[in-house]
Amino acid sequence: MPLVEIDRLTMRFGPVTAVDELSLHADAGEVLALLGPNGAGKTTTVETLEGFRTPTSGTVRVAGLDPVADHDAVMAHLGVMLQSCRLYSAIKPREAVRLFASYYRRPLDPVALLERVGLHQRAGVAWRKLSGGEQQRVALALALVGRPEVVVLDEPTAGLDVEGRLLVRRIVAELRAEGVCVLLTSHELDEVEKLADRVAIIDRGCLRAVGTPADLAAAVHRPEIRFRAPASLDRAALATHLGAVVDEPEPGTFVVALEPTPATVARLTSWLADRDVALSGLSTGVASLEDVFLRLTADAPTPATDQEDAP
Amino acid sequence: MNALWAQTRNEVVLSLRQSEQLLVALGIPILLLVFLSQVDLLPSSTDRPIDGLAPAMLALAVMSSSMVSLGIGTGFERHYGVLKRLGVTPLGRPRLLGAKVMATFGTEVVQVLSLSVVALLLGWQPNWRPGLLGLAVLLGTATFAGLGLLLAGTLSGPANLAACNGLYLVLLLFGGIAVPASELPGPVGTVAWCLPTGALVEVMRAATTAAQPVGRALVVLAVWAVVTPFAAASTFRWSPSS
Structure with missing residues (x-):
């Protein structure tokens, strides 16, 4: 049984179809990337897995469970890094990781986890005084603290420096080796090529192609x-x-x-x-993933904003 | 550590770290208690103004922690997406709410104790009715937490901040706290009687003085204690965008 199953998912907001008949699955020990331009429906899709949105039609399952109906049970299996994570402005990374650890039955050791994301030196600094990159690292730690079977990372490398990107890459590789199913979104091709086993190219809510980066390049060659x-x-x-x-x-x-x-x-x-x-x-x-991407998403309108705004 | 306790501890620790929270919860009620008892500013029908003032400040303390602190804190957590992040953990709404309720009651215990000590030093001679006092705190907390969460769950962060503080000031001045409802002019006094603050002050007064009929105020307060949490629960949106 795949750990993440998306079956003919459709999400409509009034007249706008944000996600259209999308089907995808991801297994244990697999890194699946949702790649697409801003506004393609990536965040809307992962928000159905996180239980924030009820599908207009179709189903999504995490570890075989419905994220809306079995919300609490799904959350025990799921580690999430939201596109923009905000925490209590006065909380310190050490406190945040300990607090989140208390929500789970078999959490990781908070001290070791902070070291793993390179924050042990900054563990006692209030959230509002951390840099954007440091806040991202806290967010990553909070996604991992519950030993999830499924990790969803929404734009994990956005706004990170080179060191931060290398960290994300290393942690994703570690998760894959531990048998965790990782689902990530990105609009950055080179990151996806480095991180993912399989890439699903999404544009205007539709799945355009899915496969390994090499397969995809070969297919359009x-x-x-x-x-x-x-x-x-x-x-x-x-x-x-x-x-x-x-x-x-x-x-x-x-x-x-x-x-x-x-x-x-x-x-x-x-x-x-x-x-x-x-x-x-x-x-x-010779086609690269970029050629595939550009070919498949050719006449996409360019949204003015950086963030993916679902109404 | 158990999630409920960890979350409660978190709520308490973080609110202690905010000096404006301490000011609202303890500073203002104690300051007003001392000031109004020493300055002959307000009309008073009794010889011992402190006996009327102390229960009014207890009511103010309940309103400040359950409406202002809870409402503003929760409003900003919602505005900044903290609640959204908590929504993708196994914590769940009941435990989050439970932690907020326990933290609020904890604050109120500290408030009642410190206000009582200051009032006693100022010559207050209370006649405790502990059961009624407990009931007053309980119903008052339900009412004002309901009001605070009603605003926090529907307004944006800054608008909620303004609304909570504005409502606090209006209720303090015209709701029967600073000036007893019985001494407010005509229709204002009648309105004050029906407001949760006026009713809470009456019940607090009954809980700390020898004898006073409390039936009507208790009914008014109980109605509020049902209506506002219900309104909050049915309108609360955990994330401003969804």
Whole structure:
């Protein structure tokens, strides 16, 4: 049984469909990343797992339980890092971790945990005097203190410095090794590539693709030769000459759907040379996760805010 | 440590760390008690103003800890998303609420003790009726905690802060605390009688003096003690955004 199961989840807020028929699952010892632009529905999705929102339709299960109906039981299995964690302004990290430890049956040792997230030097400083990165580390510690089977991290590296990012990466790897199921959201591709076993690309509430970073790149890999030339280029003639489709995604940029072998590149350049066409920026492509992402989320509107705002 | 105790301890420790909380809970009632008993500012029908003043300040103390401290504290926890974070732990609402109730009662015990000591030093000669005193604290706390949480659970943080403090001041001046309801002019006095403060002062007075009919005030207070927690429970939103 998967520890996290999302089955045809739909979330509507009035006329807005924030999540549309989304199905995903994640198992023990697996790191699943929800990747998508701001406003894609990532936070709305994880908030249904956290029991904050009741699905409009579809079901979500954490450790086989309904986060709304079996709220208290689910919380015993779940460790959460919210997108923006705020605590009592006067509480100290040491007190916060001890307090949260008291909520769980078999908590981790608070002192060792603070050391693990690199906060032992700052354990006695009031929350409001901690830096943003230090507050993130407290939030991470609070997500782990109850020895959860499922950890949900909403934008865990947002606003963290390099050291903090390395810490998150190390802890996620440790959790995976301990057999914890980790679900994280991010809009940062390189982070996701480093953190996740599987990536689910979400855009405007829909699941566009899911797989390992390598699988996803391979799936959209289409051989191509890309070059820049004057927009007056006779595309039809070139296509006939090469026996392949020639696209012009933007004026002056041309994409030939051919495997970029030396022979095909030579045929292209000699055709251009015959016509004395100025050539610039010749490149051949192997898809990266970024290409996949950009291709799948092509005409997404750009929201003005940084945060994902569900109404 | 047990979650309920840990949470109660947390509520107490954090409120002790806020000096404005101490000021509202202890400073203002004691200051007013001393000031009003020494300065012949207010009309008084009895020869011993302290006997009327002490129970009024006990009522004020209950209002300050259960409405102002609890309401403002909870309002900001909600506003800043602390309640949201607690919502994804196994603590649960009953234990969170239980911890707040216990912390409030704890504060009130300290308030009653210290106000009583100061009043005794000022010449107060109370005639304790412990059962009635306990009932007054209980009903008063339910009423004002209900009011504070009603505001905290529906208004934004800053608006809640203003509303709690404003209501505190209005009830202090016109609710039968600073000036007894019986000595407020005509209709204002009648309104004060129906307010929870006026009723609580009456019950407190009965609980600390020899004999006084208390039936009507007790009924008024009991009605408030049911209405405001119910209103708070049915309108409270744990997170401003959801």
